[in-house]
Amino acid sequence: MLTRREFLYNSALAAAAGAIPGARLAGASLRLPQAYFGLHPFIESNPKAVFIRRAHVAQIKDEDAKRREGLALAREIFVPMGRPGIPVTHRIVLKPNYVATDAQFYEGVVMGLKEVGLRKLYFVEANDYPGWGRRGFLDINQRLGVLMNEPDRRPRHFREDWEMTWSTVPDAVIYKRIPHYAPVNEPDTWLLNIAKWKAHGMCMSLSVKNEQGLVVLPYVRFCTGWPMVTRVPEFMKADINPNAEPVVKKFFDRHVKLHYDRYDSPHPLSPMHQEIWAHKTCDHMSVMKTGLAMIEGICGRDGDFDDGQDYLTNLVMFSKDKFRLDVIGMYLGGHEPGNINLFRIAKERGLTDTFNPWEIPIYEWVDGAARPRKLTDFARTPLKTYYLQLPGEPHYHLVNEPFDYDRYKV
Numbered sequence: 001m002l003t004r005r006e007f008l009y010n011s012a013l014a015a016a017a018g019a020i021p022g023a024r025l026a027g028a029s030l031r032l033p034q035a036y037f038g039l040h041p042f043i044e045s046n047p048k049a050v051f052i053r054r055a056h057v058a059q060i061k062d063e064d065a066k067r068r069e070g071l072a073l074a075r076e077i078f079v080p081m082g083r084p085g086i087p088v089t090h091r092i093v094l095k096p097n098y099v100a101t102d103a104q105f106y107e108g109v110v111m112g113l114k115e116v117g118l119r120k121l122y123f124v125e126a127n128d129y130p131g132w133g134r135r136g137f138l139d140i141n142q143r144l145g146v147l148m149n150e151p152d153r154r155p156r157h158f159r160e161d162w163e164m165t166w167s168t169v170p171d172a173v174i175y176k177r178i179p180h181y182a183p184v185n186e187p188d189t190w191l192l193n194i195a196k197w198k199a200h201g202m203c204m205s206l207s208v209k210n211e212q213g214l215v216v217l218p219y220v221r222f223c224t225g226w227p228m229v230t231r232v233p234e235f236m237k238a239d240i241n242p243n244a245e246p247v248v249k250k251f252f253d254r255h256v257k258l259h260y261d262r263y264d265s266p267h268p269l270s271p272m273h274q275e276i277w278a279h280k281t282c283d284h285m286s287v288m289k290t291g292l293a294m295i296e297g298i299c300g301r302d303g304d305f306d307d308g309q310d311y312l313t314n315l316v317m318f319s320k321d322k323f324r325l326d327v328i329g330m331y332l333g334g335h336e337p338g339n340i341n342l343f344r345i346a347k348e349r350g351l352t353d354t355f356n357p358w359e360i361p362i363y364e365w366v367d368g369a370a371r372p373r374k375l376t377d378f379a380r381t382p383l384k385t386y387y388l389q390l391p392g393e394p395h396y397h398l399v400n401e402p403f404d405y406d407r408y409k410v
Contacts, residue, residue, distance in 0.1 A: 031075065033117025036085025039292060039320075040077045042370045046361065047320040050328045052378060053365040055298050055314040063104040066298055070105040073316060074112020076368040077292075086190050086291070088117040091183050093191045094146065096137070097210050098125050099305060100196035101296050103136035105316075109194065110144050121146040124181045126213045126220040149181040153216055155235045164216050167287035171349070173247050174229055174276070175283040177239040179216040190291040193322070197297030197315070197329055199308065201269045202277060203340050203387040203399055204333055206326040207293035208285060215284065222280040225273045248272075248279055251345070258408070261339050261401050265388035271341075274388065278342040282349050285322070294318040295329045302383040303396055313381050323352035324360050331357040331375065334382035338403030347410045356405040 038044060043051065053073060057065040092113060096106045110121065123137065123146050132138045132148070141148055150163065157164070164179045165186050183189050195210035202209060202223070212222055219236065221228045229244055241247065252275045256263050263271045297315040301308050315332070319325035323346055327337045337343050343355035354360065363370035364377070384396035 031080055031115050033088060033115075034080040034082055034085075035088060036081050036083060037078055037088055037116040037118065038081045038085040040079060040368070043077060043292075043318075043320065046363070046370070048324060049361040049363055049370075050317060050319045050321075050325050051363045051365045051370060052328075052373070053316045053318075055316055057298050057312065057314055060299055060310055060312050066102050067104040067108040067111075069298060069316070070102075070108025071111050072108070073365075074109045075115065076365070077318070078112055078116050080116045087188070089120070089188070090118075091120040091122055091186070091189045092118050093184055093189055093214075094121060094123050094194070095125070095191065095210060095214060096123075096194040096296075097196040097198070097205065098128065098132055098135060098137055098213070100198050100205075100301060101194050102196075102298055103140060105296050105298060106137070106194055107140045107144070109192075110140070110146060113192075114144065119145070122183060123148045124184055124214050125149070126151050126181070126215060126217050151181070151217060155233070158216075158235050169283045169286055171286070172241045172283055173251075173279040173349075174241055174244045175219070175239060175280060176241055178284055178287060179219055180214050181216055184214045185287065185289075191289070193290050193293040195293065195295045196301070197295050197299075197313065197317075197333065197383070198301040199303055199333070199383045199385040199396075201304075201386055202274065202342070203335060203385050204326075204330055204383065206295055206329045207290075207322045208281060208326050208342070211288055211290070211322075212281065212284065214288075222277045222284075223269070223273065225270070225276055229276060248275060251275060251279070251348075255341070255344075260341075260344070260408075261403075262388035262390065262399070265390055267386070267389045269386075269388070271388060274341045275345075278345040281342060282346055282351055285346070285351050286349075290320075290322055292318060292320060293322045293325050295325060297329075300333065300381050300383050302385070304386060311381055311383075315378070318365075321352075324354070327355055327357050328360060328362070328375070332378055332380050334380050335385070335399045336401060336403045338405055338408065339399045339401055340387075344408070344410050355410075358405070 055069045163182045195207040295317040299310045300313040330337045346352045362373045364373045
């Protein structure tokens with residue numbers, strides 16, 4: 001029998017969810033908030049594993065079903081707990097891919113976080129404030145009490161450190177310091193990264209790239225090549241490694257000599273653009289600590305931002321290790337991870353210990369429990385990209401050339 005306190009708590013949850021279409025709390029397991037929360041113990045004790053959950057959405061536009069999937073997953077992986085755990089007074093930073101992460105799935109996850117007693121929730125994004133409203137994030141955040149950052153900054157704001165947090169990069173290649181929108185990287189914060197399973201000019205935009213959007217404008221411009229290295233605005237110059245150009249070129253020349261694929265691509269997002277983006281991304285990852293990373297793949301998307309196709313794929317992937325998660329996401333998207341500059345460079349720089357998908361433990365997440373699986377137990381969905389197109393190759397293609405992982409240990 002429920003205690004009076006338990007009854008009142010469940011009634012409050014039901015009332016809060018009643019205004020949200022499709023949020024069915026009936027039958028949910030009782031989850032009384034405690035002073036702490038954490039990840040399911042099996043996830044916590046297997047930080048190098050990747051978990052894959054099969055969703056059950058019958059139609060791409062079924063918003064209620066996608067919201068339920070987010071809520072169901074959150075209830076299974078975020079648990080109230082005593083010590084040791086993360087205090088529920090911590091500020092929780094939420095980073096969906098505002099362009100593509102399903103807004104209703106995100107909504108369900110946030111509802112699940114609130115069930116464990118979290119109240120200090122922050123949505124952080126650098127790009128395209130109007131786009132937040134078009135995708136539904138503004139409405140969801142306002143209804144659920146999630147605070148949002150102001151993305152625009154003026155030069156004087158950098159002098160005053162207005163609502164931003166600076167991180168010093170160890171062993172910097174390009175960025176010596178990186179600014180994030182507060183409260184990212186501040187004490188007493190915990191980051192949840194909810195990326196999208198989608199193609200991009202950097203092959204796929206997965207969890208590592210998703211965190212790029214936490215960086216304050218214009219530092220967030222990782223993809224633009226040399227102009228945002230050698231010709232940055234005056235207020236950025238002190239934060240750029242003065243030796244960045246020769247260091248990047250040395251890396252690049254070594255990679256050319258190793259005969260990695262696609263270093264002869266004539267694509268406008270050139271091999272050097274990819275090299276610069278990868279090093280900026282690695283500089284960034286060296287200062288980031290993520291509580292959990294997800295790739296929402298209820299729908300996978302190929303092509304480009306405004307020129308692609310959605311596929312009902314019904315997968316959600318998650319891990320405490322972002323690079324390993326993205327390796328699996330890349331492989332299941334039809335690409336060979338060893339062909340992607342970012343993963344090799346991350347291993348060279350000591351940010352990951354593998355980019356070989358066959359070395360990564362895989363578990364299927366079923367009804368709140370992990371079951372060991374082989375990578376081949378999951379179907380691959382070819383999500384074509386415009387990454388480093390070769391002469392005669394279709395604009396959208398797979399980066400699936402065979403890669404010898406035994407030869408190229410990096």
